[in-house]
Amino acid sequence: MSLKYIEEYRDASLARGLVKKIRLVSKKQIRLMEVCGTHTTSIFRHGIRSVLPDNITLLSGPGCPVCVTAQKDIDAYVQFSRIKDTIVTTFGDLIKVPGSGSTLGKEKALGADVRIVYSIFDAVNIAKENRDKEVVFCGVGFETTIPTIAAGVLMAQSQNLTNFSVHTSNKLTPPALAALMEADGIEIDGFLLPGHVSVITGTDAYRGTFEKYDIPSVISGFEPIDILEAVLYLVQQNESGTPELVNAYKRAVSDQGNIKAKKIMNQVFEVCSTCWRGLGEIPQSGMKLKKKYHGFDAALKFDMDLPDVPEPKGCACGQILMGLKTPEQCGLYKKKCTPMTPIGPCMVSTEGSCAAFYKYS
Amino acid sequence: MTKETILLDHGSGGKISHSMFSDMILPLFDNPELSRQDDGAILNIEGGTIAFSTDSYVVDPIFFPGGNIGDLAVHGTINDVSMCGAIPKYISVGLIIEEGLPMADLQTILETMAKAAKKAGVKIVTGDTKVVPRGKADKIFINTSGIGIIPPGVNLSGSNAKPGDKIIISGTIADHGITVLSSREGLKFDSDIRTDSAPLNTMAQSLVNGDCDLRVLRDPTRGGLGTTLNEIASQSDVGITIDELTLPVKSAVKGTCELLGFDPLYLANEGKLIAFVPEAKVQKALEIIKQDEFGKDAVIIGEVTQKHPGKVFLETAIGGTRLVDMLVGEQLPRIC
Numbered sequence: 001m002s003l004k005y006i007e008e009y010r011d012a013s014l015a016r017g018l019v020k021k022i023r024l025v026s027k028k029q030i031r032l033m034e035v036c037g038t039h040t041t042s043i044f045r046h047g048i049r050s051v052l053p054d055n056i057t058l059l060s061g062p063g064c065p066v067c068v069t070a071q072k073d074i075d076a077y078v079q080f081s082r083i084k085d086t087i088v089t090t091f092g093d094l095i096k097v098p099g100s101g102s103t104l105g106k107e108k109a110l111g112a113d114v115r116i117v118y119s120i121f122d123a124v125n126i127a128k129e130n131r132d133k134e135v136v137f138c139g140v141g142f143e144t145t146i147p148t149i150a151a152g153v154l155m156a157q158s159q160n161l162t163n164f165s166v167h168t169s170n171k172l173t174p175p176a177l178a179a180l181m182e183a184d185g186i187e188i189d190g191f192l193l194p195g196h197v198s199v200i201t202g203t204d205a206y207r208g209t210f211e212k213y214d215i216p217s218v219i220s221g222f223e224p225i226d227i228l229e230a231v232l233y234l235v236q237q238n239e240s241g242t243p244e245l246v247n248a249y250k251r252a253v254s255d256q257g258n259i260k261a262k263k264i265m266n267q268v269f270e271v272c273s274t275c276w277r278g279l280g281e282i283p284q285s286g287m288k289l290k291k292k293y294h295g296f297d298a299a300l301k302f303d304m305d306l307p308d309v310p311e312p313k314g315c316a317c318g319q320i321l322m323g324l325k326t327p328e329q330c331g332l333y334k335k336k337c338t339p340m341t342p343i344g345p346c347m348v349s350t351e352g353s354c355a356a357f358y359k360y361s
Numbered sequence: 362m363t364k365e366t367i368l369l370d371h372g373s374g375g376k377i378s379h380s381m382f383s384d385m386i387l388p389l390f391d392n393p394e395l396s397r398q399d400d401g402a403i404l405n406i407e408g409g410t411i412a413f414s415t416d417s418y419v420v421d422p423i424f425f426p427g428g429n430i431g432d433l434a435v436h437g438t439i440n441d442v443s444m445c446g447a448i449p450k451y452i453s454v455g456l457i458i459e460e461g462l463p464m465a466d467l468q469t470i471l472e473t474m475a476k477a478a479k480k481a482g483v484k485i486v487t488g489d490t491k492v493v494p495r496g497k498a499d500k501i502f503i504n505t506s507g508i509g510i511i512p513p514g515v516n517l518s519g520s521n522a523k524p525g526d527k528i529i530i531s532g533t534i535a536d537h538g539i540t541v542l543s544s545r546e547g548l549k550f551d552s553d554i555r556t557d558s559a560p561l562n563t564m565a566q567s568l569v570n571g572d573c574d575l576r577v578l579r580d581p582t583r584g585g586l587g588t589t590l591n592e593i594a595s596q597s598d599v600g601i602t603i604d605e606l607t608l609p610v611k612s613a614v615k616g617t618c619e620l621l622g623f624d625p626l627y628l629a630n631e632g633k634l635i636a637f638v639p640e641a642k643v644q645k646a647l648e649i650i651k652q653d654e655f656g657k658d659a660v661i662i663g664e665v666t667q668k669h670p671g672k673v674f675l676e677t678a679i680g681g682t683r684l685v686d687m688l689v690g691e692q693l694p695r696i697c
Contacts, residue, residue, distance in 0.1 A: 006619060012606065015679035045624075047681020096370075096690070109366045224679045339689040340377055350622070360683045 009223030010046075018228040019051045026235045031057045031187055033180075033323050035173065036194030037064030037351025038222050044360035046224040048231075056235065059323035060346075060353030062176055062279060063194055065141045065169075066093050067345040067352045068321070070275040071309040073140075073169040074099035079304060080136045080167065081112035087130060089123035090138040092116045097348045100309040104138075120152030120166075127156065127164035136298045139168035143200040146170045146287055147261035150268035153289070153296050165298035168288065170269065171276065173197050174205050175285035181213045183322055190216035190234035192227070195249045200265075202257025203247045210245040221249040268293055277345045278311065278318035317344035320353055327357040334358065370690030374584030375627075377690050398596065399518055400441040400579065403511065410513075412445035414438055415506040423466070423500050425544040427555030430503055431470035433631060435477035435485075436558050438507040440580045443565035444634065446517040447509030452478060454488040455504035460495045470501065481560035483507070509562075515569055521576040522597035526665040527643040529636045531564065531650050532557065532658040533609040534586050538628025539617050554613050557655075559632030564653040568636055573646040577637035580630065584688045587626035589635065590673045591687040601673040603663030603685070626675075627688045637665065 034040055040060040043049060049058055062068050078099050081088040088104065095105040095116065108114040113133075117123050120137055127135035139149040149168060156164040173194060180186060193206060198219045210217050216237035220230035230248050237243050247253050265287070274286025289297050299305065311318065315337070316330035327333045327346070337343040339355055346354035370377040387395065394402040401414030418434040435452065442449040454474065458467065478485050536557040543552060561580060568575050577597075581589035586608075594601045610618075610625045618625050632655055638646045643661060650656035673685040 006615065010678055012678045012680070019680065044683060045677075046679055047675070047677035047683040048679070050681040050683065051679060105368055105370075106366065109368050224677075228679070340380070359686045 006223065009221065009225040011225060015224050015228055018225065018232055022056070022228065022232050022235055023053050025232070025239055026053055026056060028238055029055045030189040030235065030238050031059055031323065032190045032192060032231065032234050033059040033061045033188045034192040035061040035063040035177065036197065037067065037349065038196065039063070039192055039194065039220065039227065040353055040356050041351050042222045042224070042227060044356045048224060048227055049361075052231070056231070059188070060320070060356070061180065061323065062276060062321040063142075063173075064346070064349050064351040064353075065145070065171065066097055066349035067317070068171060068276045068278065069094075069097070069140050069169045069345070070277050071099055071311070072275075072306045073167065074103075075101070075306050075309065076167055076299060076304050077104055077138050078102045078107055079306065080298060080302065081107040081114050083134070083302060085132070086134045086136060087113045087115060087126060088136050088138065089115050089117045089126055091140065093349045093351075094138055094140060096342070097345070098342060120149055121155065124152050124156050124159070124161065124164060127161045128159060131163055133163060135164050137164070137166045139166045139170065142171050142173055142194075142197050143265075144196045146269060147200060147258070147265045150264045153268050153293055154264070156296060157293070162295070165296050165301050166289075167298040168269075169274070170287040171274065172271070172285050172287065173201065174209055175282055176276065176279075177206070177209045178212070179279065179282045179285070180322060181209070181215070185324055186322060188215065188323055189238050190218070192230050192234065193217055193219040195219060195221045195226070195252060198247075198249065198253040198257070200258045200261050203245065203253060203255045205257065206245055210243075214243050216243045218246045219249045219253055221252065275308070278321045280318075312343045315344040317346045317354070320346055327354040330354070368690070373688060373691045374582070375588055375688030375690055378584075379687070397518060397520070398592070400444040401447070401507075403445055410511040412442045412447035412509045412511055413506070414441035414445070415504065416441060417502060417504045419499070419502050420541060421499060422541075422544050423470070425540050425556055427540060428558040429470055429473055430501060431474040432477040433556070433558050434503040434505045435474050435481070435483075436560050436631060437582065438505040439481050439483060440561045440631075440634070442507045442509035443562040444517070444578045444580055445509070445511060446515035446565070446569050446578065447511045448566060449481065449483045449507050449509040449562050451486045451508045452483050453506045454485055456488070456490045457498050457502040457504075458490065458492045459498040459500050460492055462500050467501070477560065481562050512569065517569075517575060517578050519577055519579060519593045519596035522593055522599050522601075522637045522665050523576065523639075524599055524665050524667040525640055526576060526637045527640050527661050528590075528601070528603065528663045528665070529638070529643065529647055529650060529659055530586065530609065530662050531561070531634045531636075531653075531656040532632075533611050533614070534581070534630055534633065535610060535614050535618065535625035535628035537631040538585065539614045539623075541629075542621070543617060552613050552617065554611070554617070557630055557632035559655045561632065561634050561655065564650060564656050565634065567649045567653060568646060571645065571649045573636075573638045573642045573649065575636060575638055575646070578634055580634050582631060583629050585625070585627040585629060586635070587624070587673065587685045588688045590685065593637070594673050595671050597665075598670045600666040600669040600671070601663060602666055602676060603673065604676045605678045607660050607662045609658050609660055626685060640664075
């Protein structure tokens with residue numbers, strides 16, 4: 001499987017040219033937040049922090065879906081896996097995330113039927129092949145993932161699969177950006193907006209937040225050239241004092257986004273308030289199943305209502321996700337909290353900021 | 362007693378595997394031969410020196426493009442013995458078979474094992490077969506152990522790396538890891554990626570005999586190149602810097618890695634070696650490797666440094682640097 005447009009966007013001389021230009025233009029001390037976990041990983045993986053001047057600080061925001069999944073949702077997944085004759089299907093990086101007691105990985109080691117799938121459609125097929133068992137899909141993700149979960153639910157419905165259900169922890173990006181801007185002590189001079197999410201939402205989805213807070217905002221792809229170019233735009237806007245909403249990922253993102261995906265998402269789900277791990281409840285930032293699809297709601301089906309769980313003591317993930325602290329400023333980082341023994345959510349997923357800091361620096 | 366249980370991560374070859382080895386296994390079996398932590402034990406017996414190594418193969422699926430569990434098990438042990446500088450001679454084979462395995466599959470596996478051993482000039486001289494009830498194993502597990510003779514004067518170890526040494530890899534990385542992953546149920550790609558599983562004994566002996574002042578030989582299998590380099594940096598208490606632009610990765614492998622969120626530095630190779638040699642001998646060593654049928658794509662990928670002992674750094678294509686840490690647990694596909 002050869003992917004086009006990788007090498008072109010990793011071109012060394014082009015990248016070095018962009019770095020030179022950033023260094024030339026950048027004078028002010030600025031703090032830029034990348035909102036997406038894939039950006040965080042890419043920034044570290046390509047050593048982008050090490051080539052930027054010291055006056056530019058890159059902050060990792062709440063953009064790793066695994067990291068912001070509420071602990072009580074993880075507890076629910078663990079509980080589902082303990083129900084007799086139940087198969088729990090999940091994306092791979094949720095396996096190691098600690099809830100308040102266990103992880104899906106540990107439950108699997110103890111005999112639970114937990115299966116890693118690459119798409120919800122695999123989970124639907126597992127339900128089709130195992131009609132004598134209940135199949136629960138752990139639906140965690142942003143706008144990139146929600147339409148596929150909706151399509152999975154519709155697929156299960158069309159096949160009359162009454163043994164299939166989902167427990168979703170869907171999150172929406174624009175409300176989280178607004179919540180960040182409203183939080184006390186926030187110092188952000190620009191957003192590197194998520195490329196994948198924007199493919200679905202389109203540039204228009206950010207217009208409200210941009211107009212209200214007048215903050216430099218650039219939608220960026222994930223290759224080093226994409227990111228450096230976006231950083232350059234954010235630097236230029238800060239230096240000139242003229243904030244703009246720029247789509248620098250035009251090869252994938254349109255103004256309206258993916259209309260079909262949004263339609264299917266709104267057919268199955270409706271907007272609701274939801275709890276973000278580390279950040280708390282954010283109004284209108286989640287999506288829950290519409291009443292018509294409650295037959296596919298695993299929590300209703302199994303009468304699962306788990307209590308809110310306090311964040312682990314001493315964990316600074318909430319402040320890290322808001323850019324108020326760096327991982328090194330957390331008392332647990334590299335001491336009690338490591339990728340082998342993760343305590344906070346940012347250490348669990350490879351796209352979490354603490355895990356990325358630990359792995360790459 | 363602890364309530365902890367074994368997780369798949371304990372078998373990943375990364376940090377969690379290493380912790381289990383150093384905290385649990387090494388203290389109980391402690392002896393100088395095991396403490397060296399090389400690919401095989403180096404033993405002095407009756408005036409001669411031999412290398413002795415063992416490995417178990419539990420790969421899923423058992424058949425994959427370019428090979429199967431049988432030739433993988435033979436090559437793996439031949440290579441572990443060869444990385445000690447030894448000429449592999451004899452191999453044992455232990456088969457643990459799940460009831461219900463088609464006889465034809467076993468026949469194919471045994472035939473490829475025989476062929477692999479013959480090509481490498483080693484004999485399978487002893488073995489054992491057990492059959493377990495259905496569900497108590499996954500089709501077939503194979504253990505192989507091997508013995509080889511170390512020529513006089515040869516002293517290779519992961520603890521021999523010195524600042525200034527250059528590092529060569531014998532070809533493209535991550536081919537085997539991606540082949541197996543993309544052959545798994547639920548993740549089938551149409552691609553021409555094949556395992557690199559191959560015997561490296563001829564290449565290793567050519568280097569040993571090639572007047573290259575060879576210091577370290579390793580095959581970066583489970584845990585990949587990133588993990589193996591970390592092991593050597595730690596064993597030799599030196600720093601290692603590699604250059605991203607020189608790392609050989611096939612374009613199809615790179616594409617699959619991008620799609621699944623895998624880093625090729627941490628994916629398994631089964632027919633590649635890395636060699637550490639002084640700078641003055643690096644071109645000579647490179648030529649020797651390139652002349653071997655499995656070393657045509659060999660390149661110099663980095664060097665040993667005095668700074669940051671125990672750590673591996675990557676100079677990225679865009680001119681940055683970043684740490685290459687040891688793999689922690691199993692690499693898992695990402696969500697988005």
